[in-house]
Structure formats: structure tokens, C-alpha cells
Amino acid sequence: MATVLVVDDEFGIVDVLETILTDEGYRVLTACNGKQGLVRLSAGKPDVILLDFMMPILGGAEMLRAMAAEPAYQRIPVIMISSLGEDVIAEKCKGYAAFLHKPFRAAVVLNAVARVLDRAKNDAT
């Protein structure tokens, strides 16, 4: 059972993602900002992260930078999620695996998570 960490400041989105991912058989951890996300990482390494870009205290780009500086987190694939365009995310964020534009459908999220996990497994082997 793969573990997904959802980091988003909007509680409605976190709740929905938690529900659909749990239903699909994933174990889900949640955090409401980048700082809390880093705390969750230190408690247990997830297999994939769904990371919002605009959040209070520590945003998505800053969390990505903090992960890049820590060797233990460098190989965790990150799916950026945002209502902004991918061009903005690409300019501000480095090293993410995929991008999902908000609002998204459940199937799109599940497909992206499965795809990124597959790719990570293949890379490992």
C-alpha cells in the first residue's frame, strides 16, 4: 500500500483528495502548509506527494527547495497542484514530477498518482 502526502491549505481540497485516495487503497497523510508538510516527511517517508503551490507559512516552491536540500527526500516524486498555469509553476518550481491544474477530476488525480508511482518504481529497478 503506497502512501500519499497531500499538502494543501484548502481544507476542502485536502478532504476530497483524502477520500478518493483512501477509497483507491492508498494510505494518506495530510498537511496544510509546506512547513507542516516537512514535519510529516520527517515522521515517515511517503511514496508520492501532492503539493499545492500557494500556501501560507511555507509555499510549495519553498517546500520543494527544502526537500532538494535533504538527500533523504530528493527521490520522492512530487505532483504540483495549482489553479495557476503550468508555465508559472515551471518558472517557480524545480524538480517536480508532474503538474495537475485545479480544479481536477478524481480520475485525473488517480491516474497521475498511479503513473508517477509506476515511473518511480521503474526508476528504482
Added chain:
Amino acid sequence: MATDPIGAAGQAPLERVPTGIPGLDTVLRGGLLKAGIYIVRGEPGAGKTILGNQFCFNHAAAGHHAVYVTLMAETHDRMMQHMQTMSFFEPARIPDGLYYVSGFRVLEEDGITGFIDLLWREIRTHNATLLVLDGLIVTAESSGSDRDFRKFIHELQAHMAIEGCTALLLTNGRRNEYHPEYTMVDGLIELHDVLFGTQAERELEVRKLRGTDALRGRHSFRITDGGIVVYPRIEALLARPSAADQWPDERCATGVNQLDAMLGGGIPRSTATLVLGASGSGKTSLGLHFFSQSSAREPGLFFGFYETPLRLRHKAAGLGIMLDGLIEQGHLEILWHPPTEDILDALGNRLVEAVRRRRVKRLVIDGLLGFQEIAADRPHRIGRFLTALANELRVLNVTTVYTAETRNLIGGVIEGPTIGLSTIAENLILLRYVEIRSQLRRLISVVKMRDSDFDSSLREFRIMSTGIELADTFDSAEAILSGFPQLTTGELPADKAARRPRVK
């Protein structure tokens, strides 16, 4: 950011933060005060979120930074989907100029203390000079008591003052104004949705504004493709004319020579003239004559309610008046507003703006009752509205011709508009139909000219393909009124031409 020119002597002027929302900065006399805290209150759907976002985007477009914090509001992606149809929404401003965050989880988990800490950090992190908090009611509900909530507002005030950040707190109308937040904040702006009969109109009111003046009372606003547009109430905006009155002592030609002679050389400049007459009596035709005398020196504006610009141009052509060339040269402008579901102050503001924009000197308002029809559900406003408008037009050196319809077509009793005409127009011209021997004839007379001599006799007039023609003298009119019309020395030029012997 602008500074207040009316700062108290010896004190630094209060720095203003313009909202950039059309009309709102006029109501606020330049904008909100820097580092102030303002509540925007309104029922769901009143336009609070649009107002907050529009302010943020305008602030970012001016090179500043804003943070928009939501509590239990719609999700950010949904909000952006709604905003992106509006012209102020520029995605490129996000995230550097405008940053959206949700504070609900922090408020839930860390309480008011954690939430105030979040607001402060976001302001500092993003170097924000504008904070919008969408959902103040949630903060109030999360506070253990009114005292805790008062403490939250107090701490927010302290943070805003230190950071030089202005805060807009959006809330619905559930808490009454005796709650602490309303006494503590620097200003309270209310948004209303009001029904007048079956017509809905949005209104904005500045209920409280510390340290500065505002246009008091309610002002209409619309939510357009460009966002919110506020139309300051004309009576408040122009309570005092924008400049000192002048007395040019010059005359303005009407375009009808014989009428100019009756008026002693034309209409006194910078005055208003009411042309009163029954439907079809020639009011618009007379207005078109006056309008056709516009030039580069005297730009003209025709502000009408009933005839479209196309029909008006055809009507003018039927009088031998060709408007197209003058319109192309920019000497004339025709604005048409059907008197349907419009906002009275939107019309008033549009009229004043059109006059100022082109420095209009000749203005025809065709169908004064159009204003009355639009304000049908608020008849008490129309007199003050028109008086304020007329006073402003005078100081802008505009010579205005209003037309208004009398209710009865033919007869000795003339029923004019029920508004106070003497405050609107100094001069009065009356057009009448007279029925004589199964024929309708038209008479014109100058009834009133303020502080000026004029020929008060009745004259017969006709509307010809070459324009309006007046009889040289009152004889034909007198004959018509006596019931025995005959050609005398007072004949019309057209009759004179018809009598001329043919040259073989």
C-alpha cells in the same frame, strides 16, 4: 499611492491607497487610508469577493503586493474561474503581485493566536501592502468571546500599522453593527441589493470612515465585465458645482435665425433652455438645429432617450442638416440611452463624463422625462438630481437645450413636467399645435428668458426640408388664433417663395 491634499496643518498628510475601482475612489475621496482596517459587509452575492479581488489586482497592477486570505469561502480555483471573465483579472499578477492562501486549517488548529500569526507572516513574506480577509465572520465565530474577537482586531490593527498594510475584511451581514469589530475598525462599507418595484439595483454605502471625508449616502453600482463600477449619487457628487459660476454675456445661435432674433441674438451662453411642446411639435428638430451649430470651438453632445443615433441622423438630413461630416470631424457626439432598466446616476455620471471629456459647449438633452422614467420608483430624487446636473453644466460653460413633452396635444392648458423647472432652466420656449379649419398649425413663443429682454410674441413656424422656418412677424399667428388665417406681412418664407412670379 496618493496623499490626501487636505491634511491637517502641521501634520503629515494621510497616505491613501486607491482601490482603482471606478467611482469608489470618488466616493472615498481618493481611496482608503494606508494601514487602516476596513470592513466590507454584504449579504451573499452582494459583490464582496469581486470587490476584494478587484482591489487586489488593481493594487498589484500599480506595482504593489497583496495577499488574499480565505476562510470558509469558495476554493481558490473556483474563485479564479469566476474572476477570469472580468477584465481586471490578470493571471500574470499571481503569485508575485497577489498571493492567495487559505487560513482555515490554521484557525481551526491553532486558534485566533495562530491565525493572527499567519496573517502577519504572510504580509511580511510577500511584502504586502494590502491584505484581504474573506470571511471575517468565521474568525468571529472561532473567537471564544467578543472580548477575544476584539483582541484579534486590536492585534491586527497593531500589525497593520507596523507593516504599513491596509486590510479589507469581508463579511456577511449576520452580525449587527454594535459588535466590537464595527466600533474598532477605521471604516465600514456596506453593499446592498435593493428592489425598486420589480427592478433590482445594487447600492454601496460608506457607513463609517475615520480620518477622512466620504460621499455619504447610498451610491448605485453594477458588476460588469470589468468588475465593479460605482456611480456616485449625482446630488452628493455635485452638491456644490466643481467650479465658480461665470457670466460670459455672450449669445449662442440656435441655428434658426428668426428665433435668434426673438431671443435678442440667441440663447445666453452657459444657460439652460427648456423647449416644451407636445409630441411631434418640433422639439427634437429645434434641438438638432442648435446641435448643428457645433464646431471645434463649441463641441456638441446630443444626449437622447428615444431616437437612436441612426434615426436621429436621418431626421436631421430630412431638415437639410448633415451631421455625418461634423461627427467625423469630432465636433459632434450622439449618445443614446433607452429609458429602460438603467441607473439614474450611471446616466448622470456618463453625461458629465462625456461633457468633460470633449469639453462640450453645446448640449441637447432630448427628452428630459427620460430621466424621470428611469427614476420612476424614486420620484423624490429627480428634482435634486436635475438641479445638481444643471448647476454643474453651467459652471462647465455648457449651453444646454432640454426638450420635454407636454401631456396635451392641443388646447389652451399646457401641462408640463411635474419637476421644478425654474431651477433647471433659465429660458423657456413653448411649441404649440393649433387646430384651425381642419389643419394643424405650429406656433412658437419665448415664454421666459432670465435677466434678458426678448420678443414674447407668438410666431407661426413650419418644419420644412430645409429646416425650421418662422414667420417674420406675429401677424400670421394672430390670424390663426383669431380663427381667420390669411397671408399678411407675417407670412412664412416658404409661402413667400411660392408666391414669387415665375420667370420664363
